[in-house]
Amino acid sequence: MLKSEAVVRIAKSVIIGGICFCLLACGLTARLWQRREVPLSDVTSGTISAVIPGKGNHYGAYLAGYLAQKNQDYERTAFYFERVLSGDPENEKLKASLYFLKAVQGQFDDMLPLVRDIAAMKRPELLADYVLMAHAVRQGDYGAAADFLKRKPAYGLDPVLKPAVEAWLFAGEGKRKEAEAALKGVLKEPKMEPFYLYYSGLIHLYLKDEDAADKDFRRLAESGYPSLTALVFIRDFYEKRGQWRVGESVYDQFQKSIASQAAARDVVDGLKRNNDITPAEGISIVFYDMSVALGPLGIEETSLLFNELALYLAPTATIPKIWGAEVFESIKGYRAANRMYDRIREPSDIILFKKAINLMTEGAYGQSLPILRDISRRNRGNPLVQRLLGESYSQVGDYASAVKAYERAAAVLRQTERRSELGRVLFETGAAYDEMGEADKSEKVLLEALQMSPNDALILNYLGYSWLEQGKNPEEAFEMVQKANELMPDDPHIMDSLALGYYYKKEYQKALILAERSTDMIPYSSVAYSHLGDIYAAMGRYREAIYQYRKALDLTADMTPELRRELERKISSVEKRGE
Numbered sequence: 351m352l353k354s355e356a357v358v359r360i361a362k363s364v365i366i367g368g369i370c371f372c373l374l375a376c377g378l379t380a381r382l383w384q385r386r387e388v389p390l391s392d393v394t395s396g397t398i399s400a401v402i403p404g405k406g407n408h409y410g411a412y413l414a415g416y417l418a419q420k421n422q423d424y425e426r427t428a429f430y431f432e433r434v435l436s437g438d439p440e441n442e443k444l445k446a447s448l449y450f451l452k453a454v455q456g457q458f459d460d461m462l463p464l465v466r467d468i469a470a471m472k473r474p475e476l477l478a479d480y481v482l483m484a485h486a487v488r489q490g491d492y493g494a495a496a497d498f499l500k501r502k503p504a505y506g507l508d509p510v511l512k513p514a515v516e517a518w519l520f521a522g523e524g525k526r527k528e529a530e531a532a533l534k535g536v537l538k539e540p541k542m543e544p545f546y547l548y549y550s551g552l553i554h555l556y557l558k559d560e561d562a563a564d565k566d567f568r569r570l571a572e573s574g575y576p577s578l579t580a581l582v583f584i585r586d587f588y589e590k591r592g593q594w595r596v597g598e599s600v601y602d603q604f605q606k607s608i609a610s611q612a613a614a615r616d617v618v619d620g621l622k623r624n625n626d627i628t629p630a631e632g633i634s635i636v637f638y639d640m641s642v643a644l645g646p647l648g649i650e651e652t653s654l655l656f657n658e659l660a661l662y663l664a665p666t667a668t669i670p671k672i673w674g675a676e677v678f679e680s681i682k683g684y685r686a687a688n689r690m691y692d693r694i695r696e697p698s699d700i701i702l703f704k705k706a707i708n709l710m711t712e713g714a715y716g717q718s719l720p721i722l723r724d725i726s727r728r729n730r731g732n733p734l735v736q737r738l739l740g741e742s743y744s745q746v747g748d749y750a751s752a753v754k755a756y757e758r759a760a761a762v763l764r765q766t767e768r769r770s771e772l773g774r775v776l777f778e779t780g781a782a783y784d785e786m787g788e789a790d791k792s793e794k795v796l797l798e799a800l801q802m803s804p805n806d807a808l809i810l811n812y813l814g815y816s817w818l819e820q821g822k823n824p825e826e827a828f829e830m831v832q833k834a835n836e837l838m839p840d841d842p843h844i845m846d847s848l849a850l851g852y853y854y855k856k857e858y859q860k861a862l863i864l865a866e867r868s869t870d871m872i873p874y875s876s877v878a879y880s881h882l883g884d885i886y887a888a889m890g891r892y893r894e895a896i897y898q899y900r901k902a903l904d905l906t907a908d909m910t911p912e913l914r915r916e917l918e919r920k921i922s923s924v925e926k927r928g929e
Contacts, residue, residue, distance in 0.1 A: 424451050424686055442471060449476065450651060454686075456658040458485065474505035477655055480637075483515070484659050487630050492522040507640065509539050514549050514636045521553045522629035529553055544576040545639065552583065552635070556627045563587065571603040577642065578669050579635050581608065582621050616700050621668055634664035638673070645677050653677050661693075668694055672701065684708040699725050706738065715745035726755070733759035737775060744782055752782045773803025781812065792816075807837035807844060815847040818854060828855065842871035846878045853885055861885045869898075876902040876909045880917060887924050895924050 415430030428451040435444050449468045452461045458481055465485075469478035479502035486495035496519045499512060513535030520529035533553065536546045551566030567584050575581050581604060588594040594601055608615050641656035657674040661667060671693050678687035691697060691705045702721050709718035722739040729735045740755035756779040763772040776799035783792035796813045803809060814830030817823050831847040838844055845868040852861035865882040872878055883898035899921045903914065 419451075424455055424683075427451050428455070428457075446471075446473070446476060449478070450655070453477075453481070454651065454654040454658055456661055458658075458662050469502075472503050474503045475652070477505075477652070477659070479503075480511075480515075480659060484633070484637075484662055487519075487522075487633060487663060490522075492519045492629065495519055510536065510542065510545075511636065511640060513538075514545070515633055517549065517553060518629045518632040518636070521556055521632070524557075526557055529557075544570055544573045547573070548576055548580050549632070549636070552627050552632050555587070556629065556632065560587075560591070564591075567600060571600040575603065575607050577635075577639055578618060579638065579667075581618050582669070583627075585618070586622065616698055617669065617672060620696075620698050630663040631667075634660040634662075634667065634670075637663070638667075638670045641670070641677075642673055645673070645680070650677050650681050666695070675704070679704075679708065684712050699728060703735065706742075710738065710742065710745075715742045718742045719746060730758060731762055733762045733771070733775065736762075737778065740778060740782070744778075744785070749782045749786045753779055753786075756782065770803045770806065773799045773801075773806055773809060776802060777806065777809045777812065784816070805837060807834040807841070810834040810837070811841075811844045811847050815850065818847070818850050821854075824854060827851065842868045842878070845871075846875070846881055849885065850881055853881070853888065856888075858885055858889050862889070874905055874907040876905040876907070876913060876917070879905070880913065880920075883917075883920065883924075887920070887927075892924050892927060896921055899924070 411430045411433040415427045415434065418426040418430060428448060431444060431448045431451060435441060435448055438444060445464065445467055449461065449464050452458075452464070458465070462485065465478050465481045468476050469482060471478075479498050483495045483498040483502075486492070486498060496516065499516060499519075505511070513532050516535075517529045517533035520526075520532055530550070530553075533546060533550055536542050536549070547566045547570040551563045551570065554560075554562040554566060564587075567587065570576075570580070570584070575584070584600055585594060585604060588598065588600055596602070608618060637656045638660035641653045641660060644650075644653040644656065654674060654677050657670050657677065660670045661674070664670070671690050675687040675690035678684070678690060685708075688705050688708050691701055694701055697705075702725055706718040706721040706725070709715070709721070719739075719742040722735065722742055726735055726739050736755045736759035740752040740759070743749070743752035743755060756775055759775045760772060760779065763775060766772075776795050780792045780794075780796035780799060783789075783795060793813070793816070796809065796816075799806070799809050800813060810830045811834040814827045814834065817827035818831070828851040831844065831851050834844045835841075835848045845864045849861045849864035849868060852858070852864065862882075862885050865878070865885050869875070869878045869882050879898045879902035883895045883902065886892070886895035886898060899917050903909075903917050
């Protein structure tokens with residue numbers, strides 16, 4: 351749900367203090383991929399309402415919506431909450447929830463009656479008055495839009511928002527002096543001069559006064575560009591004037607601002623404006639800037655609402671779509687993020703790459719694979735693209751293709767000094783060979799990986815565990831898993847490997863302590879329970895061993911036909927020993 355007005359007021363001082371320079375830095379940051387289990391609500395939220403009969407259907411719909419919301423599925427949540435509201439139409443809390451869910455999906459035109467109900471509640475933090483104002487702007491009725499602003503209750507961010515919005519409304523009516531006077535209200539807040547200059551330049555562009563816009567933009571270049579949208583506007587303005595060249599202050603500051611942000615450069619370089627600025631687009635930029643300022647402060651819901659308002663007024667804008675996707679990603683709403691990326695007409699490779707990562711995070715490797723294959727054809731020299739392509743191939747069981755992708759990544763990295771990264775790619779290659787049953791190739795590649803990255807706990811653990819299972823180089827194998835445990839003492843999989851090492855050394859008590867901790871931390875692992883059973887059996891605790899073997903048989907996460915047969919054999923053997 352949206353944060354309270356009190357939280358917004360507290361945030362205001364932080365926003366004003368840092369807004370000028372955080373806007374450019376916040377967007378388009380790289381994010382490391384990590385696996386995440388798909389929540390149970392993915393399966394149950396669509397059916398649970400049908401399970402609860404009779405009068406309970408409304409409760410069932412609420413519960414289904416609640417589960418969908420926990421899974422960041424806003425579309426299904428809104429569907430179920432609408433069903434609940436039909437049975438309880440005066441429930442203001444539910445109305446506010448439904449309003450938010452539709453707002454962050456940009457469904458403003460479809461929800462105007464609901465917006466009017468929310469505005470009547472006089473809850474300024476829900477921004478309903480700004481929605482109504484934006485609707486009037488879309489109709490070209492600047493007078494009605496101004497009336498909404500006059501009647502709205504005070505909002506914590508009004509000192510920043512209202513002057514900029516009012517200035518654009520005056521500009522829309524051709525009232526230049528009133529627009530310039532209203533915009534000066536922005537300067538009452540500290541450190542807002544870059545925004546004042548940016549908005550002033552845009553308004554002067556709209557009013558066809560390019561010389562005034564030039565003065566604003568040159569002063570802006572001296573203080574630093576406040577956002578990606580500013581970079582696009584100002585670059586295109588000076589390109590049209592034939593002044594976009596080295597030595598011009600605006601050009602040099604542009605290059606300095608964007609030099610260290612490859613992703614930002616990719617986006618800005620790919621955007622060209624073909625139309626003149628309009629009041630709707632100007633207000634859209636104000637909303638986008640506010641969204642970006644709020645995002646890093648933990649006010650993601652309000653940030654998303656502002657961002658959708660920006661897109662409501664400028665539906666073809668690209669940068670707000672990228673930003674909205676990143677906000678969804680920050681709250682693990684990966685499917686919602688990808689729906690936002692899907693709204694971009696001509697996505698760049700970076701956008702497609704981020705979409706593929708989101709799919710991998712959700713475990714949808716079959717869907718990430720064609721995207722990464724497409725990107726890979728244009729990015730053969732990018733080792734990260736090749737690695738993730740290899741991972742997607744591995745996850746769908748195509749290990750031969752995975753090896754080829756990993757080898758392309760390794761070939762690039764061998765030409766660099768990035769030894770640890772090369773070591774990790776070689777580790778992934780060795781693991782793929784192992785899955786193919788190519789034990790000799792796997793070992794050879796893993797040994798090279800260890801040379802490149804001798805302190806990589808995952809490589810040490812993988813090779814050491816492999817040797818322990820084979821009974822090969824037992825002392826060296828034990829030292830490997832022991833070192834891996836020292837490097838990552840809280841990793842349950844490495845604990846399991848070290849427990850196996852102690853088991854083979856017949857130090858059963860040490861093995862038992864580690865194995866019990868490991869199964870507590872990874873209760874879904876049949877392999878870990880199998881090892882625990884082996885340790886109990888070796889200690890003569892046969893009933894406990896059989897219990898652990900049977901528990902392993904009940905699990906499916908890492909179960910294989912071979913492991914199932916082995917567990918059944920162990921149960922039979924231990925039962926005979928315990929007789």
